[in-house]
Amino acid sequence: MSIFKIEGGIRLKGDVTPQGAxxxxxxxxxxxxxxxxxxxxxxxxxxxxxxxxxxxxxxxxxxxxxxxxxxxxxxxxxxxxxxxxxxxxxxxxxxxxxxxxxxxxxxxxxxxxxxxxxxxxxxxxxxxxxxxxxxxxxxxxxxxxxxxxxxxxxxxxxxxxxxxxxxxxxxxxxxxxxxxxxxxxxxxxxxxxxxxxxxxxxxxxxxxxxxxxxxxxxxxxxxxxxxxxxxxxxxxILPDMIEIGSWIGLAAMTRSEITIKDVSWENLGVIPNVFRKLGITIERRGDDIFIPTHESYEVKTDIDGSILTIADAPWPGFTPDLLSIVLVVATQAKGDVLIHQKMFESRLFFVDKLIDMGAKIILCDPHRAVVIGHDFKSILKATTMSSPDIRAGISLLIAALSAKGTSTIQNIEQIDRGYERIDERLRALGANIVRV
Structure with missing residues (x-):
């Protein structure tokens, strides 16, 4: 069994090309x-x-x-x-x-x-x-x-x-x-x-x-x-839209400047706009996505002022595979977000690990969680955790990269099931992550 050791709080920079889907x-x-x-x-x-x-x-x-x-x-x-x-x-x-x-x-x-x-x-x-x-x-x-x-x-x-x-x-x-x-x-x-x-x-x-x-x-x-x-x-094969969304979330949470190359914009659907609702700046440069450094990102409320709700739905709705990433990114947003995972009743159960790191999350039931954003006023703290599935695993990795101190993630075979050489690619951007 391998583990990741991650020193968090490092700002990353560079280009990354998404894997095949x-x-x-x-x-x-x-x-x-x-x-x-x-x-x-x-x-x-x-x-x-x-x-x-x-x-x-x-x-x-x-x-x-x-x-x-x-x-x-x-x-x-x-x-x-x-x-x-x-x-x-x-x-x-x-x-x-x-x-x-x-x-x-x-x-x-x-x-x-x-x-x-x-x-x-x-x-x-x-x-x-x-x-x-x-x-x-x-x-x-x-x-x-x-x-x-x-x-x-x-x-x-x-x-x-x-x-x-x-x-x-x-x-x-x-x-x-x-x-x-x-x-x-x-x-x-x-x-x-x-x-x-x-x-x-x-x-x-x-x-x-x-x-x-x-x-x-x-x-x-x-x-x-x-x-x-x-x-x-x-x-x-097309570039992986889930990995593209993961890189967007990673850039925002670590306050990094990242360019995601050759993303096939016409096949991303609502994904860029959902991250924009969290206040993340996403620039289209040809077929690339440029994410500038964010010192803060503010959640956009609904027109009537009610709390923003992000829910999954069949295409062309928002893919359920990115809700875990959106949830962790919301922990450092300015504002509150309701995450509604409709399709799978066990996918939000990893939030207890984020709560241990200092995130403010209320798990309402198996399908809904309210995230109260820190606006980087309170940084997540490092911890030891285990990856329960592919998407929760990458979400915990993003949290660890933004946290203060050195985190350990166990059961990383779950992450390897869906992300190609993720530790090598992160190191190329400046991350301090080792596979043990």
Missing amino acids: KNEALQILCAVLLTPEKVTINNIPDIIDVNKLITLLGNLGVKIQRNGKGSITFQSDEVNVGYLETDAFRKEGGSLRGSIMIVGPLLARYGRGYIPKPGGDKIGRRRLDTHFEGFINLGAKFRYNREDHFYGVEKTEEGLVGTDMLLDEASVTGTANIVMAAVLAKGTTTIYNAACEPYLQQLCKMLNSMGAKISGVGSNLLTIEGVESLGGCEHR
């Missing part, structure tokens, strides 16, 4: 199973969750050729579907939530797909019903082994047949899984209440470049005309 990579990598031809993917982030999925694909028989940093060519012409029923797969697939998205492509191309109950962040209930209800709507037969929590779907004699479906929730991974199954189904499928995040759009664009026929990309109504087969392609 974790949440896009997990979808895109699963899509390589849909074709026997070569698929080259660029800007793949070198992080634990993505590397686990690449290893899983290799164990399934996918050929993997590394072309250079962040670039890999995959070829799924000799997939061993029997691996899905081995004990090794049960252990491997169960350690990664993103593994659920291999089921759609395997069902579409090989007629069956299995997955153990997937792992991932312990942030509350994360149901899989949307995925399997979608497969059932396409004509697949569902089975579930309650003893070892093993899920499976298989084609019937009729195969997968296009249909109209209304998703019970706009699940990103659920939409991606159903889309990957539907592209090879007979006839036309419509998916209403589909997720429309940029990363889902990227998946649809990639599939279309492989020969799929998907329309409505970017909306919540997707129409998919099934095709016989898909070909190869080359695809580049």
Whole structure:
């Protein structure tokens, strides 16, 4: 087990380039199973969750050729579907939530797909019903082994047949899984209440470049005309919007001057404006974000003067993955903020660690917390803490970098799951952080 030791209170300066998007990579990598031809993917982030999925694909028989940093060519012409029923797969697939998205492509191309109950962040209930209800709507037969929590779907004699479906929730991974199954189904499928995040759009664009026929990309109504087969392609992953938001929050909390390079502004949605509501100055310079040094940042109240509320919502609303970062940044704002985490009931439970550091936070219930900003009048104090999940982990790291004294963060494998070489990149900006 590694830990981070961080000396806080140091102002940082310099340029940083965001990694490829974790949440896009997990979808895109699963899509390589849909074709026997070569698929080259660029800007793949070198992080634990993505590397686990690449290893899983290799164990399934996918050929993997590394072309250079962040670039890999995959070829799924000799997939061993029997691996899905081995004990090794049960252990491997169960350690990664993103593994659920291999089921759609395997069902579409090989007629069956299995997955153990997937792992991932312990942030509350994360149901899989949307995925399997979608497969059932396409004509697949569902089975579930309650003893070892093993899920499976298989084609019937009729195969997968296009249909109209209304998703019970706009699940990103659920939409991606159903889309990957539907592209090879007979006839036309419509998916209403589909997720429309940029990363889902990227998946649809990639599939279309492989020969799929998907329309409505970017909306919540997707129409998919099934095709016989898909070909190869080359695809580049977008920069990670969650990491971009993390760098914005880091710059404000540490009163640093940072330029975030090549952010793909058109795919950031409301993220810049939410940070601006906290009083953070965000300048657009071409496709870069410049954050100047902040001696203070003042929360903007609503028009009627009521307390600012920041809540998560499906795209184009504010992503839940950035609420933890917003919460920690609000601890040093001038003013008060209500954080409303609607989607996950355990994601705010890390605030006790911030309270130990001197933050003024009232946890109203599992979903809501009121943050009373210090306006840098009272600096957070260093402490020893443990990272419970990826986003809470990076939030605690930001808090430690702004705090007075030397902090220790344990269980940093959680941070490594989503952030590439974060300690090296922070040191390049002037941070005093070591991995022990």
